[in-house]
Amino acid sequence: MEAIFALAVGIMAGAGIYLILRPRTFQVIIGLSLLAYAVNLFIFAMGRLRHGAPPVIDPRLGSDPALYTDPLPQALVLTAIVIGFATTALFLVVLLASRGLNGTDHVDGREPEDE
Amino acid sequence: MSDWLQHLPILPILMPMLTGTLLLLSSDSRHAPRIALSLLAVLFQLAVALALLAQADGQLTSAWPTSIGVYALGGWAAPFGIVLVVDRLAAAMLLLTAILGLAALVYSIARWEKAGVHYLPLFQFLLMGLNGTFLTGDLFNLFVFFEVMLAASYGLALHGSGGPRVRAGLHYVAVNLLASLFFLIAAALIYGVTGTLNLAELPQRVAALNIGDRQLFDVAAAILGVVFLVKAGAWPLNFWLPAAYGNTVPPVGAIFAILTKVGVYALLRIGVLLQESGVAPAPFGGTWLFYCGLITMAIGTLGVLAAQKLDRLAAFLVVVSSGTLLTAFGFTGTLLTGPAIYYLISSVLGSGAFFMLVEMAERNRQQGADLLAISFEAFGMEKRHDSEHPDEMVGVAIPAAMAFLGLSFVSCVLLLTGLPPFSGFVGKFALLGASLASLPHAPLLHVGLFIAGLLLSGLAGLIALSRLGIRVFWDMQRQSPHLQWLEAGPVAALLVVCLWLALLPEAAMAYCAAASQSLYDIGAYIDSVVPQPLPPEIPQ
Incomplete structure (x- = not known):
């Protein structure tokens, strides 16, 4: 049981960290959620x-x-769980506001120039 | 009477919570009663904070057996129940929060409160989170109050909306959510290893750990230290801070001036508890913290010099003061802690006033005027108004608003860079004196670095502030801004408090010294919270 549990925590944390380092806000929020599951x-x-x-x-x-x-x-x-849920919901609102105001879902609010 | 006094420590948490809930339920159209309610609540908190301060200092007869007040929520004794703890330091932080909160709230009534929805309830919840963090005697409750404070601060950081604000807010929220997850990992690990979350019980439990568990605890403490350093805005964990603080609306920036100090406070409180009982791992205290603070100070100073706008400059000044505090707390010996607490109070009040002043000073100015002025300066293209119209500017009366702004600006500059006659000078002077006094014990290199850092950061602040100040206040092409009493009043009041702190420093200094002394007297803290000796640790 310990091995399965440790694997579950590790995989979710790893996936979460990878996603948090991605440039799109939606990836970041999914990453934060996965990391929150791992932490819980x-x-x-x-x-x-x-x-x-x-x-x-x-x-x-x-x-x-x-x-x-x-x-x-x-x-x-x-x-x-309750606190994580509330703050994630709040982050989702900020994400949508950022998408609406800046016209892009990049975390910096603008597309990188050299691509 | 004593029955009533006994329940005083819970009021700084309960009061803003109830007020915030009431404000959420009432409709936005009932403007005047809502404002009256918020103001009353903050005034009440101020009174409670004063009463707690007097009790902790022994000025007022208290229901507590020692100078440390312990309030058992739910009536269970400490190792099993959750407690709130009031000592001198916590009471001082409560009072600081209430003063700054009152000033920011009065300022925001004039116009900023209407820039978005739910400003007033969020403000109350922020105060609740702040008060809770200062009062709690329990690691998990520290997390909960951190979250209450942060959740409210997310809303307030985005108050007023707009592209740049949301962009900076997004980074702020993401970084702090990540830090909160780390906090949870650390708290869970500490519980898993020691079996307690009570701060007073922690040192004894840690001392009884075997070597394997001890390493796990050290890891947990390291993670916890990182979390507090993120909140304190220490380099290299502070890249989110200048943008987030600089882009908030002014009264929010003012109250945010104390948010970084929450991280510093938590670091100090837990660090001292672990250090004094001889079980502190690296991130709490010692040379590590000293150099971390020193680099933070240096980065903040560079930012201050590089900033082209006053609000960004104000944010970097917050970084500098955080760095100064971390350096002082990481210094060898305990002599610097008392003056550092005094410096903390003075710098929080000063930066709060400065955040509000900046917006008033920037009114009626063209967008990007600062940027243009700097490129003009750099390329030698400055226009010469005076040579074209030599007579025009002679004898123009200074409008009252500009006179007030100029005076307040000069006061803020003196306060934040540590020049007389304001409390910043007294604070820095006391820090310098204490660092020299601890010379035989502390390495000479540290003393030298600390003094150099303190003086250079002040000098850099003075250069940057006077450069930007000249540009803002001697700008011929703008009309004098319209100020309301509600806006000018809080700034003036905060400055008067700082002046009072500087002109009558004995009382405040004595209090800070006593606060530091009782902070380091962890035996008294532990005995007040967990009175009876604990049964020996059962090996797991």
Whole structure:
């Protein structure tokens, strides 16, 4: 499970970084989203990967902490997802405004001259 | 009474949040009540900040057992619950935010508030984020308040719209979103290794780590340091800053003057906590930070000299002051921290006033007049008005508006370059004195570099400002701009505050020294936040 998880995080982060370095605003925003997914999975993994362990106390299982997974990273991930979602939506608006005002989707607001 | 005082630390966050929400719900057409509400909220924050400052300084009897106030949100004690912490430094930053916020808000009422939608609520949310960052005692909440502040700042940076603003804003948003993702990685890694996000609990947990985990923690701290350096506008992470700050509308530029200082504050707070407990990795403190700050100062100085427009120059001055602060905090020993806090306050107020002044001074001027003037100068093609019409300009009365602008401009120049009689001089003088005083412990090279950097950046600022000032104010071909009291008032008020800081420096200096002292007394900080001794770390 660890290997698959690490691969997923790594591939998404790699693809995200590649896209962020591209010159078109749409590529940048997809890159940022992919990177945000990678980061969210990473936060999740920081609570240690456990299979089939609940994060909240179940009266039938008792109160032994060894039976449960760490609930805090899951709460952090929720917050991070919400904030990431909101800021990405905001970036999308800026992207559209830039496209409308500057007439190009290049990140610098103008096409490079020598091509 | 003491019950009420106990809940004071949450108000700087709660108040702008509620006000911002109310403003969002009310319709734009109810203009006067909205403005009154915003002003009342900021005035209230000012009062709360003053009360907190008095409590932290021991002037006012507080409900806190020590001079550090801890407010447990939700009533859970520190290692489990989330806390807000008020010490002298945090209280001073709150007060600074409130003063600058009030000035910027009053200025924007005159016209800029109408340049787009939702200016007033965004302004409140920005204040909420700023106040939260200064108050929080928890790494993840630091991230959340950073995001609140940044989300509001994205909106404000784009306020007024227009091609160049959106282009600069796009870079600003992209860079800061990336930095936020790095912040998350660092925070998650720190939690994964140490099992805590509470700043006060962190040093003990780190000290108990084994060598493998310790390396992971060092990596996380390095990433965190990079994030704070991005926010602080340190070279080479600050290429987004001059364009983004220079293109905002003036009151937003004024309040943005404090945004870079948030990065500096976070770096200082966490850096000191780790350093004093002997577990600091490289990016926090030491020669590394010193040279980083020095290069930032140099780049900012070059930018100041190269800038052809006043708003861009103002943005580079912000970079210079960030660099100065980072250099001072990276300096060997702790003597420089007190004067640096004083310098921070003075430079934030000064750049805030300057951002607002620039727009008033630039009114009624032709687009690109500065650029033309520079090429005329470079190619020796300056026109000679005076030789053509020798008598015409004799005895022209200076209009009141121009007189005010000129006086304020000269004051700002004196303030920002560190010449008497303004607080910039006192701040720089104290920094120089402290660096010389720490000479036996600090390397001579560092002291020399610091003094040279401080003096040269001031000199360069003076040259650039007087050159651009001559061009803007001795421009014959324009009419005197129309100023409103609402616009002139805040600038004058900020300058008066700086003058007061300079003429009565004892109180402010003593407070800054005490703030620095309590900042370095991490034992008291940790004991106030996490009172009982912790159980030993369970190896994972």
